[in-house]
Amino acid sequence: MDDERGIAPLAGLSGIGKSFGGVPALKEVDFTVRRGEVHALLGENGAGKSTLMKILSGELGDYRGEIRIEGEQVKFTRPLDARRAGIAMIHQELDLVPALSVAENVFLGREPRTRFGTVDRGRMLRETAALLARIGVGIDAGREVGRLRTGERQVVTIARALGLDARVLIMDEPTSALSSREVGQLFDVIGELRSRGAGIVYISHRMQEIGRVADRATVLRNGEVVAEFDARAMTAEQASTAMVGRPMGQLFRAEGGSSSGGGDVLVVEDLAVVRRRPRPGRREPAGISLRVGKGEIVGLAGLLGAGRTELLETLYGLAAGAPMRGRIVLDGVEVKPRGPRQAMKLGIAFVPEDRRTEGLALDHSVVANTVLSVVGKIAKAGVVSAAAERRVAGKTVDRLGVKLRSLTDPAGSLSGGNQQKIVLGRGLTTEPSLLLLDEPTRGVDVGAKAEIYRLLGETAARGVGILLASSEPAELVGVCDRVVVLHGGRSVRELDTAEAGEAELLAATMSEGLGETL
Template structure:
């Protein structure tokens, strides 16, 4: 990328504070035509605030923004979009009840000659955008019927519809399968060729070297390092992000017995299948899953998007509309069938869902309220909950999990993504479960927070709790789990010992024996930058 090329957009000396707390301090940042500029930093480092200023969501306190060399100030996101700047948010901003097409063109619906919404044209354009994003979806399907990964692809298609000159991608691959990730990279290459500039925010170090030209690292709201992304190592980036050397290995030491590795069985699932008169659109119910989890053992679940990982965890937790069960689920050797979250919690089963902001947290309520929600019945006296017990439980949990917060009474929505995830995890651990179900527990979480979560999982397993963890990150599964069960089409098809296999083995098992060898390469494993 030629340093002499004039930037598409340039931020100079941009600063922003909230209530005296510095979020961004005198940051310089620029994006050139055809460039992918990676923006790195821990959760809370200032990345999202900086990009919200660029996309018109919030106003900076100081500094200026130049668009094609001319000063601009946006009154809101719509104004920024009209100027050619669009943002794909990590936390999805879709309207669940509206269709895919209605979400993509919300507020910009095409009109017929008589002024009515051109629904036929809107669906046709939506199909073209979805094809461009590499996804095959019904444009008329309500978004609430889609899986999280499919919703993420809809937001990407929505951004493409804006024909933006500068596109901000905040953790765009966090909910995508390896196949969808590769398709997204192809879309990015297409955008580069068209002269668009891309800001790429990701905690997945292997992606940065593949798609980015430059990388800027923020820490505590300030720029602390800039790298040639094609030569930057994960260790360099991580050390700059946290300000100290970081051990990059995924690791959580479980409580599995030494010696022959035999464990006391906690959970056994035998050929579990859910039969419904009407299949749920976009969902993959268990269709023949068998697995076991021992006390103190961390067992992983892997599979391509739509393999049924989330649905299995929801079934074990009693979530979702009822269907006819086949097979058996045994906990502590006794057959069970949880009929809802309350029933599951009473049996000692806790669940950390994939989308913490929708299914895991009440964002407007305090950290304290969100933390103690699961144990209110237990700490109540004659129907009243003593404030001292609430505060003691919430404060102790926040300290144990290392939650960074101004106050225990702060709204949980004000915390960074990694700290929000710790609150969800802490709330579930307060129930003192014997079985902990986790669905993408480190999605959108920075390397420092990931290390903390892995440490907590290891501590939890060593107390004898069994952990069943679904993750799309193959390195995470290899480093954290004792065994990994592979799902495909709602069925368990393989079980692999992580001490004997690597990431490529997990991906190959997920894709099946008929997969082409080129497709089995783990994204980023070669560390190659795929620029034109």
Template sequence: MGDEAAPLVELIGVSKSFGGVHAVRDVDLAIRAGEVHALLGENGAGKSSLMKVLSGELAADHGEIRIDGRPVRLHGPADAQRAGVAMIHQELDLVPALSVAENVFLGREPRTRLGTLDRRRMLADTARLLDRAGVAFDPRRPVEELRTGEQQLVVIVKALSLDARILIMDEPTSALSAREVERLFEVIGELRRSGAGIVYISHRMEEIGRIADRATVLRNGGVVAEFDARSMTAAQASEAMVGRPVHLMFRAAGESAPAQGEELLRVEGLAVRVRRPRPGRREPAGVALSVAKGEIVGLAGLLGAGRTELLETLYGAGPKGAWIGRVLLRGKEIRPRSPRHALKLGIAFVPEDRRISGLALEHSVLANTVLSIMDRIARLGWVPRGREQGVARASTQELGVKLASLRHPVGALSGGNQQKVVLGRSLLTEPALLLLDEPTRGVDVGAKAEIYRLLGEAASRGVGVLLASSEPAELVGVCHRVVVLRGGRSVRELDTAEVSEADLLAAAMGQGSLEDLVAGGAR
């Protein structure tokens, strides 16, 4: 551990406001060499804004940044990188049409002595970095062909290429599989042994206690608590984050699926044959499952198991291809041709990547909220402004969306509030079947509690829920049953009243016990 009297980096009295809203208030923060320092707080607490000041993306209104004890002025990310600071953003900042290598070295491409692009060196350097991170795909592969989790790994590799002494990680594991998380933790261990200081932002409390040394909690832009991360409990951190005791509001222990619930959805041997398969996708290859009215059924599986593809197929958003098997909704065979068709059938979908697939970021909260029910609230082809605002206001208030105005761009909201807008829009369609893909990814503990409450209320009204999640605690705590996918196929069904999180992970990995799981993770 570095000398406590001489931190690697210090933020002293840093403040930042946006249009009169205080995002960061007089924050003092010190990061030591060889330390992982967790930064905790609800969405909108000021974590990302504070780190954008440190990474040069935002200029502080007040305060000072010191690196190695010397004051520095950062006029942009390039200045920060020269000072040894790099940031891994939660939201992906990649150019989809470019290759992995081109994204990793974008703006810093290696040159030959003649000044031309040294493509061979760029590919070799990228391959070395991918190997260091334990990633096994071709550096020449276009990023648009990669899944969300794989793209997250490219962002991490890009940050590693900067050889930063101060590395900011904003929700780095939110889209990674369990095995990829383990490899990332190994890389973090290498970085801390080399003397780097790491700021680690995460809503996954189990990660904080395992990887971090100290933790600082922000609320309403200011520091409200500091903990030894190794002895901090999730309850302590959660209460500090929201200012009150928080319960994740999982269903009551032992609560079973609705007794003799009427079957809503039945999927029988579903497989999709696509003429030109997209690289990185795993289309359904033999899925069987059912969802009753008022039941929450989970989808488990490792990255690439086919969870997202199954949900997209049921929503009519997957690639066109030949279907094998049947999908029945309320006993009637269906085949959604498009999202619009699925909505008419009574199926709604909350996608994994809210910023790309779920929202029109430049448009208002109002427009994003009512987008899917415009035909319902319109009169003679015209939407009364008062009715539109009334519906949006009621939805955002019910979901507890924190916003200054319905007219503000939805992209200006925190991640948790954006997710509530997407969920609220889906619920406004009054679906019979609600499909959710990683609904609490990158969402703080308070917002998680709200989302779980809303799902419980929807189920109590008879809505069937099919929920894909990479968090075993969420699947076991929220769902009545869990269907495990592997290689595009459903391989097991588990009653969550009878299994543990470890059992779920073992099933996802194709192993039968916790001992097998640990052995498999070591390989």
């Protein structure tokens, strides 16, 4: 396993095997992390990426095979063992304590002490602020994590891992909720770590990132290594073909520019939420105008904190009670959504960004999660038969290609991307007239992305208006008819994707963002 120069890698895993309930998740996997390299780990949802890295980070102690750290065999049985060996992991699912502050989360379990033995809060706050500054995101280190948006939480988990100063840093989808500016900053930090000799494992479903950041790439399929690439020379097609096991074809739907002659599903005019006491860390709508035609897919672009999620939440009635300015017109009628129940009645469906806290009941079965919002529709005389539920759930699962063993498995046992598909499938089964999507493909693999885009195209073709917030420029340009750029809670530009490409969208998003820091 040593490299050309006979130097043992920072970490070497060989013959790793792992099963869950008798079902193999990893079979005989070899994987190395060398000094000063970024090693991308690729694979479809459920391929075994997180499982492999949880073994290296000491979270799953029960596995077959061997781990060597700088040539020396080790057996980690808990995360602390791995941390002591210089291994840190940024988790795909944001494992923060919501009730604690940003700084308390960053230093959890290793709080600095004053000479009197008490926790040194001042130092914690200062060092946390410095870590956050490295990623270039202004989050108050004293703020409660439960009040942060998904993207901000992601930044906090990154800061926490950076604070551990690890030799091997595992990043399991660190950028899935970050937009271009933050991704750029993170890549600068990764470059710095690499030049200081750290080894980084980088997991992402955003193919464009791999070529930019990684040196090597290993592809897992069904728990086995199927390919290894020089990441700089690898094309997105090669990677996705290896991941899926067959050539992928077109990722985005071919037919752009759908009908806008069918009238508007949604018109938003100068919408603003005016709270007497603003919610800390939230960017309420402060002057947003846009329209979504029947059968149209309209994108929402913007940097972290631009107010995309808050706009969707407001349209879904989650700002209920707060005084509003401007108008929301749905199918020609002015509405004031006063809560999700009413929004649903009006024909609005919402797929939220954070599947773990808002989207899924993790302990409940896949069936229960899939039918959650359609129960009213499939009930006969108020009674929902288990068979009808299973039929609806089975159809959704098939359509989206969700990888699972049984429909009765708890949603929490699915891989991250498969959980996302369940949340999305549920939004689609309600047959809304307006579908609000917040980062619908976050953590979803290329094959499933293509499937989701196809489904969105089909849904739009049935006349549904879709408003899609995304931080992936390629997705916005590839999927949407028009893209509205938000900045500071305002709509500042609109681009027609028939004319404008990714570069233009990036420029529009970034230049508006620069205005904020100048």
